[in-house]
Amino acid sequence: MTTITKTLTTSPKALPPSNQLGFGQHFSDHMFVAKFTEGKGWSEAAIVPYGPLSLDPGASVFHYGQALFEGMKVFRQQDGKVVFFRPEFNQRRMADGAARLCLEAPPLELFMDALQELVAVDERWIPEGPNTSLYIRPTLIGSEPFLGVRPSRETIFFILLSPVGSYYSEGTKPIKIWAEEKYLRAAPGGLGAVKAGANYASSLKAALDAKKQGYSQVLWLDVEHQGIEEVGTMNVFFVFDNEIVTPALNGSILPGGTRDAILELLRSKGLPVVERRITITEVIERLGRGELKEVFGTGTAAVISPVGVLHYRGKDWIINNNENGPLSNELYSEITAIQRGTQPDKLNWLVPLKK
Ligand SMILES: Cc1ncc(COP(=O)(O)O)c(C=O)c1O
Structure with missing residues (x-):
């Protein structure tokens, strides 16, 4: 079990109406952040109020594009039960992508613990109603500041949550x-x-x-x-x-x-x-x-x-x-x-x- 510290927001936002969500326009109250450093491993796993990250402008993500993300969903079922859809597939794909981009992938346990704890904290953000869900955006970026072209020795893993409705303005029309x-x-x-x-x-x-x-x-x-x-x-x-x-x-x-x-x-x-x-x-x-x-x-x-x-x-x-x-x-x-x-x-x- 990963140790994840929690700092909860003191100003929770109002929930958007579930029939007007669109796609990716709202973010929940909290996010997950953790850091990997070569020689030290994963540390600083935390759930914090949603807000800006502080990054050195020399970070490799800004110059050499070391950035990778996932997209997945968690649903509120008719009887109120909350379920993730095939989360281990996304963890595996993120690990494959991280290897290609020379970033560090969160191991399965860290990935799953982070998802479970973040969604539990922001459970009220899972919308109810047809075609709605809470979209999950796990992301990896190279955060080491340097200007030589080589892989970053530091990776930041963060997860955002966004309540969503239909992706296309056409709804489910062709x-x-x-x-x-x-x-x-x-x-x-x-x-x-x-x-x-x-x-x-x-x-x-x-x-x-x-x-x-x-x-x-x-x-x-x-x-x-x-x-x-x-x-x-x-x-x-x-x-x-x-x-x-x-x-x-x-x-x-x-x-x-x-x-x-x-x-x-x-x-x-x-x-x-x-x-x-x-x-x-x-x-x-x-x-x-x-x-x-x-x-x-x-x-x-x-x-x-x-x-x-x-x-x-x-x-x-x-x-x-x-x-x-x-x-x-x-x-x-x-x-x-x-x-x-x-x-x-x-x-x-x-x-x-x-x-
Ligand atoms: C380029 C591209 N192809 C395919 C897909 C579909 O992948 P998935 O079914 O895992 O969402 C995505 C992601 O949504 C994508 O960005």
Whole structure:
């Protein structure tokens, strides 16, 4: 058991109304912070009032971008029970990412104890109501001040909590996506497979340009502008008449937790799902032949997000009459019912808040 000191706020904030949360616009009263120093290990684990961090302006995060984060959720179920969704997946992914970015990863025990204690302190921030949850943002940054280019010998691990509603302004309606041929999110050997802040910096310009054209997400292609990688901040699934395809993890795709859960769920239903390379040319050809029934993105924030319009080389392709498809609906209902506790957790995805 990690020793975590607690300093509670003397001025708790008013809770935002649960039907007007949006995504990531509010932060809870407290945050978790701990520090790793080479030769000393983890220390100073603390829950403190939410507020600014004090960092030396020479810290490596500001100069060389040593920053990595996670995104996960904790839910208040119908009977009041509080559950985390697959938190160990996020700890593992953070550890993999930390190794790639030369940061120190919090061990499983520290990660889980920090989550349990922080959420217990800010439990009143877990919203009630449809499509709501408390989003958790564990983050690692290199905090050692120096200007030589080398890994930081000091890592700060912090966790923020944000009550959230629906990710998209469209709610759960189909989204319009733009197949991007100019900018890349990631490349082989780069950082695409880890949740490095740098990947998001790299994605902003394409996302902004797509928005200006009326598309809410970018369909990311590989370096050859052929292989499909992801859609915006989601993994992507294509439902054909004879198979369900998601791009195989090739080193530049983020291994999504929701992707992993959907694969498990589809396989448990005996549906023909495959992880393989899939190109934009194949998608457009099969769309033209009427073989593509549904496309959807998967991610913690939106869970399942059906795609209604795909823009490629000057043309808008309509998918499933720009409506939510039956498989997207079924998967969305099933996952959210498990999270809400209205369906049994048959795949063992949930971890209860201990209190
Ligand atoms: C680039 C990217 N791909 C995929 C995902 C989906 O991952 P997860 O299902 O773990 O949220 C995310 C995160 O939300 C992401 O930022």
